[in-house]
Amino acid sequence: xxxxxxxxxxxxxxxxxxxxxxxxxxxxxxxxxxxxxxxxxxxxxxxxxxxxxxxxxxxxxxxxxxxxxxxxxxxxxxxxxxxxxxxxxxxxxxxxxxxxxxxxxxxxxxxxxxxxxxxxxxxxxxxxxxxxxxxxxxxxxxxxxxxxxxxxxxxxxxxxxxxxxxxxxxxxxxxxxxxxxxxxxxxxxxxxxxxxxxxxxxxxxxxxxxxxxxxxxxxxxxxxxxxxxxxxxxxxxxxxxxxxx
Numbered sequence: 001x002x003x004x005x006x007x008x009x010x011x012x013x014x015x016x017x018x019x020x021x022x023x024x025x026x027x028x029x030x031x032x033x034x035x036x037x038x039x040x041x042x043x044x045x046x047x048x049x050x051x052x053x054x055x056x057x058x059x060x061x062x063x064x065x066x067x068x069x070x071x072x073x074x075x076x077x078x079x080x081x082x083x084x085x086x087x088x089x090x091x092x093x094x095x096x097x098x099x100x101x102x103x104x105x106x107x108x109x110x111x112x113x114x115x116x117x118x119x120x121x122x123x124x125x126x127x128x129x130x131x132x133x134x135x136x137x138x139x140x141x142x143x144x145x146x147x148x149x150x151x152x153x154x155x156x157x158x159x160x161x162x163x164x165x166x167x168x169x170x171x172x173x174x175x176x177x178x179x180x181x182x183x184x185x186x187x188x189x190x191x192x193x194x195x196x197x198x199x200x201x202x203x204x205x206x207x208x209x210x211x212x213x214x215x216x217x218x219x220x221x222x223x224x225x226x227x228x229x230x231x232x233x234x235x236x237x238x239x240x241x242x243x244x245x
Contacts, residue, residue: 007197011204015191019201022187023208029105029183030170030212036109037169038162041116046146048117049124059117066114072175074107079179082106104176112169119161123154156227163220167213174209184208 011019048059066074082091082103094102127150135149174185182190188205192198 004199006200008200010191010195010197010200015195015197015201016204018187018191019184019204019208022182022184022205023212025101025181026170026173026183026208027212029101029108029173029176029181030166033105033108033112033173034166034169036105037112037116037165040109040113042120044113044117045120045124049121063114063117066110067118069111071108071111071172072178074111075104075175075179078107079103098181100176100179100181103179104173104181108169108172108176111172112165115165116162119158119165120154122161123158124150126157127153156224159220159224159227163217163224166216166220170212170216171209 010016044059044062047055048063079100082094082099086094094106131149131153132145135145140148173181173183176183177186177189180186184205188198188201191201195201
């Protein structure tokens, strides 16, 4: 058995900077894909929730196809097929921002948008029928009911699963290395190729992924706490004491 001698010093020079550059690309890709996936998921979740027979079938086809296809397959599909499927103006725009980056963001948006659509639909289904009837009685149209009554309550329910989906999306950005996107996993492979220090690079990459996921979890927890309707019992215990004083 050959003993492996660690050399962590490589992470403090040029190679460490490459990992940080990869982290920047990962964050940028995750933010873009998550924003697009949320818009897609919100749209298809609402369309499926209103139970229009035609729209519901279209949404069902998209959701089942997207979430039952591996994300790596979707990334490769859009990378090699975008030229033949997308309009020329959109293809040219993808080339301007980096074709591989745009293809990965497009694929991850579609893949995770399907899961977010189901999360949104479940959140909308959690709203009591009486509240919807009351809003309709007050004369609110569909858009007003969604903006002022339904969505604000649904967001309280869907924040935790949305946070989990964002964490999953961040980790799936590592699949973009297959098409040459210089994110964390790609930079790790690059360091291993030129320095033969893959263990150190993978350890540092793992730390970066954990830190980024913890940031997302913290933001989600803060948002859930701000929107939560639950009252802290400790405040209720302290309240009478404060009033008596």
